[in-house]
Amino acid sequence: DAKHRFADYYADCPMHSVPREGISKAAIEKYLLRQEKSGKGLDYSAVLQIPNNLQTLRNYYSQMTLVDDCIGQVLAELDAQNLAEDTLVVYTTDHGFSLGHHGFWGHGQATWPANTHREAFNISLIMRHKNSIEAGQVSDELVSQIDLFPTLLDYTNIKSKSKIPNSSIAIPLENAVSSTRDAIYMEQEETRAIRTKDWLYMQRYGGHSEHPLHDELYDLKNDPEERFNLANDVDYTTTMSELKNKLEAHFTTYCDAKYDLWQGGTTKSNSDKAWYWQGVWGGDWQPTFEN
Numbered sequence: 001d002a003k004h005r006f007a008d009y010y011a012d013c014p015m016h017s018v019p020r021e022g023i024s025k026a027a028i029e030k031y032l033l034r035q036e037k038s039g040k041g042l043d044y045s046a047v048l049q050i051p052n053n054l055q056t057l058r059n060y061y062s063q064m065t066l067v068d069d070c071i072g073q074v075l076a077e078l079d080a081q082n083l084a085e086d087t088l089v090v091y092t093t094d095h096g097f098s099l100g101h102h103g104f105w106g107h108g109q110a111t112w113p114a115n116t117h118r119e120a121f122n123i124s125l126i127m128r129h130k131n132s133i134e135a136g137q138v139s140d141e142l143v144s145q146i147d148l149f150p151t152l153l154d155y156t157n158i159k160s161k162s163k164i165p166n167s168s169i170a171i172p173l174e175n176a177v178s179s180t181r182d183a184i185y186m187e188q189e190e191t192r193a194i195r196t197k198d199w200l201y202m203q204r205y206g207g208h209s210e211h212p213l214h215d216e217l218y219d220l221k222n223d224p225e226e227r228f229n230l231a232n233d234v235d236y237t238t239t240m241s242e243l244k245n246k247l248e249a250h251f252t253t254y255c256d257a258k259y260d261l262w263q264g265g266t267t268k269s270n271s272d273k274a275w276y277w278q279g280v281w282g283g284d285w286q287p288t289f290e291n
Contacts, residue, residue: 001055002062009065010058020052024103026111027051033112037275047110051100060099075128084130088155090148091126102226109272113204113213114188116195117226121186129155132174142197143169144184165254185250189261189271194247200226201243205262208280215240 001007031047050056071091078084095107098119104110108120125143127133146166153160154170167180186193190205190213198221204213217233217240218226230236251262259265264281271277271287278285 002059004062004066006062006065006069007059010062013058013061015054015057015061018057018099019101021100021103023048023051024111026113026115027104030110030112034272037273047105051098051103051105057099084128086131087129088152089128090152091124092145092148093123096120096122108186108188108191114191115216116186116188116191116193116200116202118200127173129173134174137173139172141169141172142181142184142195144181147181165250183246185247187251189267189273190276192247192251192262194243194250196220196243199239199243201240201247203244203247205280207262208276210279211276215244217243 002010028048035041046053046056075084075089078087078089096119097107098104098110098117101119102111102115102117104115106120108114108116110120123145128135144166146164147169149162150160150166150168151170151173154168160168183194183196186195191202192205193200193202198219200216200218200220202216204215206213215231216229217231217236218228219230219236220226231240251260255263255265257263257265259268261267261277264285266285267287267289269287270289274285274287277287
């Protein structure tokens, strides 16, 4: 149970806004693999219980309300100290989070193989700058987290020397115009993906003989909830090939060889599936930080 000043707001809430569905096969497989590789056996932990658990959902939403209230206090203090006019406020987070959507709880790493569904990777991005950004704008433009770096530099009048494929969204923000980005790219170890306004294509690493993985393709116009995998439908062979070429060109161009897992590199942090990459690159392979 939540134990803070907003806990009672949700104490009896039926949480009908959160879809209930069965645990996905991919989430169960991730759980079983984790238990097998850890050598601890099955522990019937909360991982497979919490997606449809009312207590957990109420706790989660009450915590969000608590965060919202605290953010409001920060904004009020900026106003009180007459700093709001000269302060760019960016509200965002590090990853998305499924609350049972697609049958898993958490972000993309909660399934095997990892996924890049909207719930797992879509994040909040709310910006306020009273001097330049018109309040109340809502945009469905494609924006990547890496776009924050050049955007902040724009607001501080510093020239970016970055060679990564990012672009400032300062001008679209201030002039309510479209950004120039036509695709965003994602990676979760053995899963790489490209998302456009029309398509989501997940490509899986294919070099582990004991654990063959399969690609996924979703038509976002006709299937916005990403339920129907079209990867094996011959009618979409051309579309998938075009997205695959674009995705592979992106990673070929911008990957740092030291951290290119798909070419024998390591991770920048940890990995919860070192066993997988050791099966590909040999037993000496290690993540930068071990889990």
